[in-house]
Amino acid sequence: MPRGKVSRPDQVAIVDIGSNSVRLVIYESFSRAPATVHNEKVICAIGRNMVTTGRLHEEGMALALEALARFRLMADALSVSHREAVATAAARDAQNGPEFIRQAESIWGTPIRVLSGHEEARLAAEGVLSGTPDADGLVADLGGGSLDMVTVRGGETGAAQTLPFGPLRLMDLSKNDPAKARKLVDNGLGNIVELGDLSNRSLYAVGGIWRSFARLEMEESGYPLHVLHHYVIPRARALRLCKVVSQLSRKSLERMKIISRRRAEALPYGAVVLERLLLRSNLKDVVVSAYGLREGLLHAGLPAEERRKDPLIEFAAAMNGRQARAPSHADEMMQWADPLFADDTDGLRRVRQAAFLFSDIGWRRHPDERAYGAFNQVLTAPFGGADHRDRALIATAVYYRYSGDEDFPRELKRAGLLAPADEKHAHRLGLAARLAFALSASAPGELPRYRLKLTPSKVIVEVPGSRRTIAAEGVQKRLGALAESFGRRGEILIG
Numbered sequence: 001m002p003r004g005k006v007s008r009p010d011q012v013a014i015v016d017i018g019s020n021s022v023r024l025v026i027y028e029s030f031s032r033a034p035a036t037v038h039n040e041k042v043i044c045a046i047g048r049n050m051v052t053t054g055r056l057h058e059e060g061m062a063l064a065l066e067a068l069a070r071f072r073l074m075a076d077a078l079s080v081s082h083r084e085a086v087a088t089a090a091a092r093d094a095q096n097g098p099e100f101i102r103q104a105e106s107i108w109g110t111p112i113r114v115l116s117g118h119e120e121a122r123l124a125a126e127g128v129l130s131g132t133p134d135a136d137g138l139v140a141d142l143g144g145g146s147l148d149m150v151t152v153r154g155g156e157t158g159a160a161q162t163l164p165f166g167p168l169r170l171m172d173l174s175k176n177d178p179a180k181a182r183k184l185v186d187n188g189l190g191n192i193v194e195l196g197d198l199s200n201r202s203l204y205a206v207g208g209i210w211r212s213f214a215r216l217e218m219e220e221s222g223y224p225l226h227v228l229h230h231y232v233i234p235r236a237r238a239l240r241l242c243k244v245v246s247q248l249s250r251k252s253l254e255r256m257k258i259i260s261r262r263r264a265e266a267l268p269y270g271a272v273v274l275e276r277l278l279l280r281s282n283l284k285d286v287v288v289s290a291y292g293l294r295e296g297l298l299h300a301g302l303p304a305e306e307r308r309k310d311p312l313i314e315f316a317a318a319m320n321g322r323q324a325r326a327p328s329h330a331d332e333m334m335q336w337a338d339p340l341f342a343d344d345t346d347g348l349r350r351v352r353q354a355a356f357l358f359s360d361i362g363w364r365r366h367p368d369e370r371a372y373g374a375f376n377q378v379l380t381a382p383f384g385g386a387d388h389r390d391r392a393l394i395a396t397a398v399y400y401r402y403s404g405d406e407d408f409p410r411e412l413k414r415a416g417l418l419a420p421a422d423e424k425h426a427h428r429l430g431l432a433a434r435l436a437f438a439l440s441a442s443a444p445g446e447l448p449r450y451r452l453k454l455t456p457s458k459v460i461v462e463v464p465g466s467r468r469t470i471a472a473e474g475v476q477k478r479l480g481a482l483a484e485s486f487g488r489r490g491e492i493l494i495g
Contacts, residue, residue, distance in 0.1 A: 013080040014294045019047030019090035019168055020144025022064045024071040025294050026080055032306050033314035042067040043262040047090030047145040051172035056094045068107045085112040088120050089145030117162025121148035125157045127296030128204045128289045131384030137201035141292055142209050142270055144168040151196055163188045165273050167209055167266035178246050178268055185276040203283040206292040209270035212263045214288045217241055219258050227380055229290035230387045238286045242275035312385035316357035324360035325442045332447045337432045339454045351390055352429055355397035359433045362402055371403035392417040393426050400430020405481055431482040438475045459483035462493045
């Protein structure tokens with residue numbers, strides 16, 4: 001094969017033709033936590049003025065078809081064999097929707113499935129569950145043309161509803177009057193079939209408009225971790241910001257650099273929908289999901305065994321496999337360190353597993369940059385299955401693995417992401433990994449030679465007599481730091 005030629009037959013390309021945007025995502029593989037090879041979005045607004053005209057917007061259709069031609073070129077260049085395309089509310093409801101889909105299929109090169117409202121809702125919920133397996137509440141996917149809702153609990157989806165309240169359609173229905181839009185949404189929500197008791201449960205927000213809303217909230221609150229997935233906005237804060245944003249003019253929103261110009265006109269109507277939905281349902285908070293319909297399409301097609309896998313651990317294992325010197329060393333560390341963390345809950349055990357899988361990703365970095373570089377790489381990595389507290393805990397453990405006793409970045413403490421007990425636990429995890437690498441140099445099979453024990457007063461490393469020279473000053477120093485973090489003394493026993 002010529003150098004530089006890309007050929008990965010297991011890659012998956014998914015095209016999503018929405019009312020406001022057309023997007024292509026190419027995934028590395030058909031698996032539980034695949035890396036994204038390519039992700040591109042074009043704002044076309046094919047659903048603009050559809051209520052008034054009954055037809056898709058001519059300029060928007062031209063932009064969408066042009067985007068699909070480009071997307072096909074990208075998929076061909078990457079030799080993607082598995083391709084799937086779906087269209088949602090606008091193409092479903094417009095008079096000229098079927099003709100547009102025929103043109104789109106000719107350009108994209110494969111059939112395009114036009115989803116019903118309930119299919120769209122359930123696939124968005126599948127996407128949320130793929131990134132947040134323990135989601136409990138209401139998944140609400142706000143596209144340009146519709147609001148699709150499904151209840152989720154225990155890894156299962158429940159009742160589904162769809163309403164014509166996407167911002168583009170709502171702007172048209174209300175004649176660009178937010179007050180009228182508010183009444184329309186209230187009437188629509190008042191007529192839906194009961195979704196069940198949502199009190200003290202979460203709203204999982206899917207869609208670009210609500211991600212823009214979350215960015216605005218992050219900016220206003222000075223939140224230090226710019227990761228949208230699983231960003232939580234308490235109910236009261238969300239309602240307050242909804243009221244403010246729904247009253248802002250387009251020019252005011254366009255002056256905000258974090259909001260794209262093409263999202264600016266629709267954001268007040270997205271805020272209206274969010275406000276009325278929160279008031280109608282008594283949900284406790286808004287949890288932003290970066291996973292939605294496209295991830296749902298991928299997740300829904302996986303075998304049951306693959307779906308049951310932990311997205312956090314699968315992502316960490318894949319990164320470990322690509323970047324660690326010896327990927328099997330992370331599993332050896334888990335078993336070796338068990339005596340120190342015998343009281344871990346299931347949640348803390350998976351945090352430890354993820355931290356150890358990430359613990360050798362920085363070895364190619366410059367020594368002066370390893371701690372911060374690896375920390376930031378983990379902190380902002382695109383994985384699911386973890387809230388921001390777990391994300392910060394794992395990244396901080398990796399920071400200590402490289403930095404030793406140096407303080408971790410203060411901005412996390414200011415944000416309240418880590419409680420004092422979390423800081424202590426991350427410190428212990430990092431120092432345990434640091435000692436493990438000093439003993440083994442990451443060589444497979446080395447670490448099990450040195451048994452670790454925790455007693456009421458000591459942390460002990462047992463070293464075979466034939467390998468006594470391993471207990472050099474560096475190992476002794478790292479053992480001492482680890483033992484001190486547990487309030488004990490370090491001791492090396494030569495046997």
